[in-house]
Amino acid sequence: MLLEKEMKLADVINHDYNLIPVISRFGIMLGFGDVSIESICTKKGVNIDFFLTVLNTFHDPQYFDKKYLQNFSASLLIEYLQKAHNYYLDNKIPEIECLINDMAIKLEVNKTSHQLLRKFFEEYKEEFIKHIEREEKRIYPYVINLEKSVDKGNVSSTLLAQIKEYSINSYEAEHESVEEKLTDLKNIIIKYLPSSEQQQSRYKLLKELVVLEKDLHDHAQMENLILVPKVEVLEKIIINKASKSTNK
Amino acid sequence: MSKSKKVIVVSNAFLLSVGIENLVLELSGMLVDHVFNGSEKQLFAKISSKKPEFVIVDPTSVGDSLLKLIRELNQEKYMKIIGLISSTTNQNIISMFKYTLNIQNSKYELIEVLKSIVGKEDKVISQNEQLLSKRENEILKNLALGLTNQEIADKLFLSIHTVMTHRKKITRKLGIKTVSGLTVYALMNKLVDIREVERRV
Numbered sequence: 283m284l285l286e287k288e289m290k291l292a293d294v295i296n297h298d299y300n301l302i303p304v305i306s307r308f309g310i311m312l313g314f315g316d317v318s319i320e321s322i323c324t325k326k327g328v329n330i331d332f333f334l335t336v337l338n339t340f341h342d343p344q345y346f347d348k349k350y351l352q353n354f355s356a357s358l359l360i361e362y363l364q365k366a367h368n369y370y371l372d373n374k375i376p377e378i379e380c381l382i383n384d385m386a387i388k389l390e391v392n393k394t395s396h397q398l399l400r401k402f403f404e405e406y407k408e409e410f411i412k413h414i415e416r417e418e419k420r421i422y423p424y425v426i427n428l429e430k431s432v433d434k435g436n437v438s439s440t441l442l443a444q445i446k447e448y449s450i451n452s453y454e455a456e457h458e459s460v461e462e463k464l465t466d467l468k469n470i471i472i473k474y475l476p477s478s479e480q481q482q483s484r485y486k487l488l489k490e491l492v493v494l495e496k497d498l499h500d501h502a503q504m505e506n507l508i509l510v511p512k513v514e515v516l517e518k519i520i521i522n523k524a525s526k527s528t529n530k
Numbered sequence: 531m532s533k534s535k536k537v538i539v540v541s542n543a544f545l546l547s548v549g550i551e552n553l554v555l556e557l558s559g560m561l562v563d564h565v566f567n568g569s570e571k572q573l574f575a576k577i578s579s580k581k582p583e584f585v586i587v588d589p590t591s592v593g594d595s596l597l598k599l600i601r602e603l604n605q606e607k608y609m610k611i612i613g614l615i616s617s618t619t620n621q622n623i624i625s626m627f628k629y630t631l632n633i634q635n636s637k638y639e640l641i642e643v644l645k646s647i648v649g650k651e652d653k654v655i656s657q658n659e660q661l662l663s664k665r666e667n668e669i670l671k672n673l674a675l676g677l678t679n680q681e682i683a684d685k686l687f688l689s690i691h692t693v694m695t696h697r698k699k700i701t702r703k704l705g706i707k708t709v710s711g712l713t714v715y716a717l718m719n720k721l722v723d724i725r726e727v728e729r730r731v
Contacts, residue, residue: 394724398714405710459708466711473705474715 284345285337287320287330294319298341300496307365308333329354336362339507340500356429356512360422363509366501367414374494375407381490384483391484395475399467406463413460417505425509428516437524445517461502464495535560535648538577540599541588542567546614546633550586556641557648560584568592574602581608584648586631588614589623600626610647662703667721669696673709674716675726 285294291314295301302312308328319337323330332354338345382403386396424444431441468491471484478484537554539562541547551562563580568591570576577585585603589596603611613627616634624630629647631640662670672682679697683690701707706715716722 395718398717402710402714462707463711466706466708466714469705470711470714470718474718476718 283341285319285334285341287318287323287334289319291317291319291322294337300493300500301337301340303369303497304336304340307362307369308336329358332358332362335508336504339504343500343503351508351512351515356425356509356516359504359509359512360425363501363505364418364422367418370494370498371411371414374490374497375410378403378487378490378494379407381483381487385487388480388483390478390480390482391475399470399475402463402467402470406460406467409463410460425513425516428513428520432516432519435523437520437527441520442524445520461495461499464491464498467491468495535584536563536580536582537561537584537586538563538580538582539565539586539588540568540573540577540591541565541586541614542569542591543588546588549633550614553637553640553644556637557644560648574599577603578606578609583608584610584612586612586614587627589619589626596623597626612647662700666696666700666703669693670700670712670716671721673697674713674722 283297291305291310295305309326310322310328314322317325319333320330322328323333331350335350335354379400382396382399385391385399386393391399427441428445431437468488471488471491475484537550537560539547539550541550547562547565551565554560554562563582566573566576568588573592573595587596587599592599600611603609610629611627612629612631613624614633615624615627615630616632631643635643668686669682672685677685679690679693682688683693686693700712704712704715706712713727717724717727
């Protein structure tokens with residue numbers, strides 16, 4: 283279903299529960315009333331084209347609409363992506379760690395299995411944090427510089443060198459390895475973690491992992507399908523401008 | 531899971547092609563690889579280059595060149611050609627196809643027909659697919675101990691290519707891709723001892 287601005291936000295959420303964590307990243311909290319997407323965006327000062335693009339991308343992996351791309355800035359997108367990162371690091375990861383420990387406390391798994399899971403998840407967490415740091419310290423500042431440069435209309439030679447040095451394309455592949463580890467963890471819990479009588483925490487953990495997996499996948503999708511094309515446009519503008527000025 | 535079987539759809543009707551994709555997904559191990567709308571130049575060459583096991587053709591999208599297309603497709607012995615028909619389809623057209631799907635049938639009727647066309651070949655193998663062979667276990671053990679593909683190849687007197695093939699099979703059987711994931715599996719199943727693994731670092 284294509285999500286549009288006239289729709290009631292509550293209907294949209296009821297239609298797709300995966301959107302619950304997404305709206306909170308825009309500062310829209312539950313209890314918003316019987317309002318349309320358009321009116322809540324106006325009230326909260328949220329860019330409506332951007333909001334719809336994000337909702338639709340999360341809702342339907344095949345969604346991609348070029349026409350809205352021009353209607354919001356790359357820095358707005360980055361602000362959103364950073365909020366999502368904080369949500370993963372401050373909420374999701376600790377919640378999962380807590381559930382892994384719960385399994386041991388409630389004696390749902392033996393000590394060895396618990397240690398193995400914990401260690402595996404720690405490794406995953408380290409890799410995940412490293413990935414996020416690389417994005418926030420290298421890629422995002424680069425993108426923001428690109429946009430500033432286009433807005434101001436001046437091109438610095440360092441920026442030009444950066445564009446040539448690493449094109450944004452290279453960064454798509456990196457998402458995969460982070461995803462793979464999470465899928466492995468999920469399969470281990472479903473298939474290979476020795477069975478036990480009590481499994482309450484195990485169910486909760488599995489559910490959290492499934493939700494996180496989907497959320498992260500869509501997050502990567504946003505970066506690959508929205509951020510990357512936007513940056514490619516910016517890179518092109520700057521390169522064109524630079525070549526024109528050298529021709530003069 | 532074994533390698534999936536490719537289906538090519540020839541139809542210019544969006545609703546039909548989406549419906550077929552859904553239907554095909556109901557059978558495990560099959561996927562729609564590509565949808566052509568029927569008016570492409572060199573359609574036969576384009577289809578056969580993809581080497582599909584099945585081609586589902588909506589006769590109305592192909593029009594006058596239907597007979598020619600089916601003749602060409604029939605030359606490729608490994609392909610099964612399935613016609614999409616309805617109660618109003620001309621008898622001459624129906625008789626061109628060895629297999630047909632009636633678009634007016636219900637979902638489960640269609641699944642049954644499709645199943646019978648696909649055949650039941652590799653169902654039996656899937657039973658012992660989850661069990662790792664002796665060789666695979668050996669390789670898994672060494673992976674858990676932190677050896678690289680090359681080191682394992684040297685140790686077991688195999689080519690690196692063979693080791694990679696085994697690794698792919700292990701991943702497919704267990705559903706675990708990363709080395710750390712495989713290590714957890716090996717430890718949980720006591721293929722290796724935790725002290726051995728810790729010694730590696």
